[in-house]
């Protein structure tokens with residue numbers, strides 16, 4: 001009698017489940033019947049040309065756009081029924097962030113960390129500023145940062161708070177080559193820490209480096 005070897009690894013439980021998603025602006029359909037899942041510690045990239053609906057899907061996931069049909073579950077619970085928990089569990093960077101003009105880069109991160117329950121965020125803030133290459137600019141006001149530095153600060157605001165799901169819209173925007181390399185490494189670390197990542201991107205190298213799965217969207221006629 002032969003002994004059965006270990007079977008194939010069981011598919012990981014999805015953390016985020018998007019099923020049959022449809023979205024329309026006025027009467028114009030933008031997303032038709034989209035289904036995908038993101039397990040813990042995995043990354044899914046939404047790819048496709050301008051206007052394909054990537055941002056719209058991300059907006060539905062974070063609850064800032066209302067699907068016309070379909071279900072979006074986070075850990076098995078509909079996103080809309082756990083609105084408060086979404087705020088706790090989901091870190092998102094979808095738009096250019098509006099910064100407070102009179103708070104420094106470090107103060108922004110400090111404020112957000114404290115708002116999310118970290119009473120002693122000094123070390124975390126320093127580490128993140130170092131990570132995103134803004135240590136020397138820690139005491140600068142947002143208005144004095146370059147557009148790439150503001151983008152780095154915006155990314156840091158998503159990483160300074162607790163999260164189980166990270167939602168990013170074109171995180172590579174305005175980053176230089178070394179910034180994109182850092183981003184790829186950082187997103188890998190996020191996955192290793194068990195965070196699920198869903199991101200839209202126009203950068204094939206970033207997608208290749210980070211995504212376990214890609215969802216290809218095409219503009220609807």
Ligand SMILES: Nc1ncnc2c1ncn2[C@@H]1O[C@H](COP(=O)(O)OP(=O)(O)OP(=O)(O)O)[C@@H](O)[C@H]1O
Nearest residue numbers: 025026030048049050051052053054055056057200
């Ligand atoms: N608020 C809105 N009102 C009406 N139409 C909208 C709105 N937002 C987006 N659209 C349209 O929906 C479609 C999908 O837009 P979306 O921003 O989701 O695409 P995208 O794939 O993220 O594009 P890009 O790569 O340019 O960021 C586009 O045709 C866009 O014009």
